[in-house]
Amino acid sequence: MKYEVVMGLEVHTELATKSKLFCSCSAEFGGQANENVCPACAGMPGMLPNANKRAIELGIAAGIITNSRITPTISFDKKNYFYPDLPTGYQITQLFAPICKDGYVDIETADGGRRIGLTQIHLEQDAGKLVHSYDLSLVDYNRAGVPLIEIVSKPDFRSAEEVVAYLEKLRQILSFAGVSDCRMQEGSMRCDVNLSVREAGSDVLGVRTEMKNMNSLKAIVRAIEYESQRHIDALETGSEILIQETRRWDDNKGVSYSMRDKEEAADYRYFPDPDILPIDISDEWIAAVKSTLPESAGDKFARITGQLGISEYDAGIITASRKLSDIFDKLTQKGLPPKDVVSWIVTELLSMDTQENKSNDDIDIDCDKFADLLLLVERKEINRNTAKKILSLIYNQNIDPIDYVAQNNLGMVSDTGLLEGIVSEVLAENPSSVEQFLAGNEKVSGFLMGKAMAKTAGKADPAAVRMILMEALGRL
Amino acid sequence: MRFMACSNIMVKDEISSAGSKMLYNFKAPFGADVYDRCIGKGMEFAGLIETDEFGIDSLFEQNTDAAITAMLENRCDFVLCNDLFGKLQRQAPGHGLVYINPAYGAVSRQGLIPAVSSMDRIGVLCRNIDDGCRVISAISDGVSDFAKEIPDKATEYKDISQLKYTDIIPYVFYILASAEISGNTARYDGVKFGFRAENAQNLNEMYLKSRTEGFDRDTQLAIITGCMVLSKDNYNKLYHKAMQIRRLIAEHYTRLLDECGFLALSPSVTGKNNLERSVFCLLSSLCGFPSISMKHGDSERLFVYKG
Numbered sequence: 001m002k003y004e005v006v007m008g009l010e011v012h013t014e015l016a017t018k019s020k021l022f023c024s025c026s027a028e029f030g031g032q033a034n035e036n037v038c039p040a041c042a043g044m045p046g047m048l049p050n051a052n053k054r055a056i057e058l059g060i061a062a063g064i065i066t067n068s069r070i071t072p073t074i075s076f077d078k079k080n081y082f083y084p085d086l087p088t089g090y091q092i093t094q095l096f097a098p099i100c101k102d103g104y105v106d107i108e109t110a111d112g113g114r115r116i117g118l119t120q121i122h123l124e125q126d127a128g129k130l131v132h133s134y135d136l137s138l139v140d141y142n143r144a145g146v147p148l149i150e151i152v153s154k155p156d157f158r159s160a161e162e163v164v165a166y167l168e169k170l171r172q173i174l175s176f177a178g179v180s181d182c183r184m185q186e187g188s189m190r191c192d193v194n195l196s197v198r199e200a201g202s203d204v205l206g207v208r209t210e211m212k213n214m215n216s217l218k219a220i221v222r223a224i225e226y227e228s229q230r231h232i233d234a235l236e237t238g239s240e241i242l243i244q245e246t247r248r249w250d251d252n253k254g255v256s257y258s259m260r261d262k263e264e265a266a267d268y269r270y271f272p273d274p275d276i277l278p279i280d281i282s283d284e285w286i287a288a289v290k291s292t293l294p295e296s297a298g299d300k301f302a303r304i305t306g307q308l309g310i311s312e313y314d315a316g317i318i319t320a321s322r323k324l325s326d327i328f329d330k331l332t333q334k335g336l337p338p339k340d341v342v343s344w345i346v347t348e349l350l351s352m353d354t355q356e357n358k359s360n361d362d363i364d365i366d367c368d369k370f371a372d373l374l375l376l377v378e379r380k381e382i383n384r385n386t387a388k389k390i391l392s393l394i395y396n397q398n399i400d401p402i403d404y405v406a407q408n409n410l411g412m413v414s415d416t417g418l419l420e421g422i423v424s425e426v427l428a429e430n431p432s433s434v435e436q437f438l439a440g441n442e443k444v445s446g447f448l449m450g451k452a453m454a455k456t457a458g459k460a461d462p463a464a465v466r467m468i469l470m471e472a473l474g475r476l
Numbered sequence: 477m478r479f480m481a482c483s484n485i486m487v488k489d490e491i492s493s494a495g496s497k498m499l500y501n502f503k504a505p506f507g508a509d510v511y512d513r514c515i516g517k518g519m520e521f522a523g524l525i526e527t528d529e530f531g532i533d534s535l536f537e538q539n540t541d542a543a544i545t546a547m548l549e550n551r552c553d554f555v556l557c558n559d560l561f562g563k564l565q566r567q568a569p570g571h572g573l574v575y576i577n578p579a580y581g582a583v584s585r586q587g588l589i590p591a592v593s594s595m596d597r598i599g600v601l602c603r604n605i606d607d608g609c610r611v612i613s614a615i616s617d618g619v620s621d622f623a624k625e626i627p628d629k630a631t632e633y634k635d636i637s638q639l640k641y642t643d644i645i646p647y648v649f650y651i652l653a654s655a656e657i658s659g660n661t662a663r664y665d666g667v668k669f670g671f672r673a674e675n676a677q678n679l680n681e682m683y684l685k686s687r688t689e690g691f692d693r694d695t696q697l698a699i700i701t702g703c704m705v706l707s708k709d710n711y712n713k714l715y716h717k718a719m720q721i722r723r724l725i726a727e728h729y730t731r732l733l734d735e736c737g738f739l740a741l742s743p744s745v746t747g748k749n750n751l752e753r754s755v756f757c758l759l760s761s762l763c764g765f766p767s768i769s770m771k772h773g774d775s776e777r778l779f780v781y782k783g
């Protein structure tokens with residue numbers, strides 16, 4: 001029997017706002033426990049929620065880039081449940097009038113392109129975090145009240161590969177538009193998978209289970225594989241009876257297990273939050289948000305591969321990250337040739353920090369200094385090797401490249417008379433190598449080249465040295 | 477003027493318990509806007525007064541409210557209260573006092589410990605209309621001129637048939653109020669502040685014990701009713717239906733007030749319980765209409781305005 005896996009995704013991602021959804025506390029990640037907390041987000045009585053305009057605008061932006069309809073009047077609702085990480089005993093979310101509806105995201109997999117439908121996107125508050133130590137449970141409310149969007153897809157996925165392609169695409173378009181950082185490691189992007197299995201060709205859906213707690217793409221793939229197999233085994237052998245339930249993925253053990261004791265009994269008793277008036281989103285407001293969105297990753301990819309002649313591979317790296325894309329824009333705006341800029345970003349800048357779990361969006365460099373450095377190379381004032389070393393110093397110590405070159409006398413030696421003298425010295429000091437060269441071993445020129453460069457402490461223009469060396473050898 | 481406030485109105489660094497054991501040690505981290513405004517106008521604060529827990533009136537008991545007693549003992553010139561259930565409006569005229577409710581939203585709720593967010597409003601228990609209007613003007617942004625609409629002598633009801641929905645107003649009110657109370661009291665769980673029961677073996681037991689010991693009977697009844705009307709099975713039948721009826725009530729009475737300017741009703745009528753006795757006060761709560769409860773001539777009157 002052939003089976004088909006049918007999946008829908010619920011993706012939660014934190015919005016890139018400075019402050020929380022209903023108070024003015026900082027929404028920045030990290031910090032001391034309970035540092036970014038006020039009476040409102042600590043759940044004390046007497047404070048009224050004050051909706052964060054920026055969060056609503058980022059919700060609108062999420063709708064625009066996912067081709068969604070923006071709801072003309074949105075409202076917020078209370079979802080009631082008890083858990084110590086939820087300070088008010090209810091989460092403010094959107095059930096009845098979510099900000100976006102009926103969008104879609106196009107993905108590419110090895111089997112070609114597919115369109116994934118979105119049921120809705122809604123705004124809601126994040127909860128705090130429990131920290132367990134010995135017999136104590138401590139709670140940190142820094143994340144409590146941070147704005148999230150939940151992106152709910154239709155059951156349009158048929159394989160783990162499509163799920164991964166979709167999550168990568170979402171990450172790209174959301175981070176590119178500045179809607180979210182989408183960092184899975186810090187929990188700013190989380191995903192629940194609804195999965196069912198049916199006979200291939202059937203149009204009746206099987207029993208659906210929901211899996212939670214997967215915090216990396218690898219874990220999601222493993223969880224989908226495990227859960228599909230569990231469903232197929234159950235269908236084939238009757239080894240267990242599938243029930244609609246919520247399951248938790250344990251990535252260490254590689255199994256999912258039922259959470260029904262805790263979850264299934266929950267009745268969230270949603271109702272409209274009377275403390276927050278409905279908010280009208282006018283066409284003008286949507287247009288204003290649209291006008292602030294940067295060129296989309298897709299458009300940028302097309303432009304830089306087409307007009308600027310950047311390879312698809314390099315363009316893919318640059319447009320996968322808002323940070324790299326911004327660096328690219330800033331450097332090319334200074335008049336640096338796009339191809340050189342890409343090469344410096346992809347081969348040099350990305351090798352600066354190879355720590356694990358670092359994403360390209362974590363790269364932090366002063367673009368003005370980076371540009372000054374590349375201009376020095378462009379004007380042949382320093383050579384590429386010197387520039388690489390200085391790039392590392394800019395990246396790690398934020399030095400000023402122009403001052404540094406002047407203070408350390410690193411300016412490129414391209415004085416022809418000087419270089420000719422150095423080349424003659426090298427030839428005189430290495431007669432056996434010269435003989436080998438003349439005997440036809442042309443590789444020896446590399447060794448002689450190295451010797452000549454060493455005499456200038458690596459500062460010479462390598463192209464000029466090579467030319468002078470080859471001329472001198474030719475004359476022998 | 478000297479004023480007091482019910483303890484669900486927060487006063488910075490004072491224990492603002494809202495009459496609840498749950499908040500027996502809750503020192504307010506900031507003061508209510510109304511408090512700050514009164515102080516800003518040079519009024520003198522004479523202390524907090526115990527209130528029914530979160531301002532929730534008992535369904536059956538009819539004890540005299542502590543705010544009335546404070547006025548009768550001449551401890552202040554007025555009291556700031558949240559008379560959601562109409563208890564003070566029922567009792568004030570009989571003691572020669574006046575209760576003024578501003579329109580919903582006219583006075584800041586910031587710093588009021590919430591019970592029913594869609595109806596909570598800070599009103600004034602005072603000795604006469606002039607005092608009350610002065611206070612309302614001080615604590616709201618608009619200027620209040622209720623007084624000029626009060627007739628010289630008691631107006632007769634012209635057409636009682638226009639007073640619709642009176643049989644269901646108390647229950648529409650209680651469905652909506654209890655739902656919101658269940659949400660607004662969910663934060664009191666023994667985890668973060670306030671009362672935490674001892675000897676709990678696990679988290680669930682801590683919640684159960686703290687909330688059982690921390691809330692009084694009327695609050696527990698409201699919470700349980702609220703959870704019931706919001707549950708999956710009942711949401712459409714009870715909560716949503718009550719919201720629809722609330723809109724019909726508001727539309728009907730707004731039209732009526734458009735025609736006659738104000739209604740002269742009775743703050744206390746006969747009924748099986750305090751909700752039924754308060755029916756016209758609850759009309760004002762449900763629709764957010766401003767109102768004045770006072771002795772007028774020989775009768776106790778609740779004047780309701782459009783706001």
Ligand SMILES: [Zn+2]
Nearest residue numbers: 023025038041
């Ligand atoms: Zn806060």
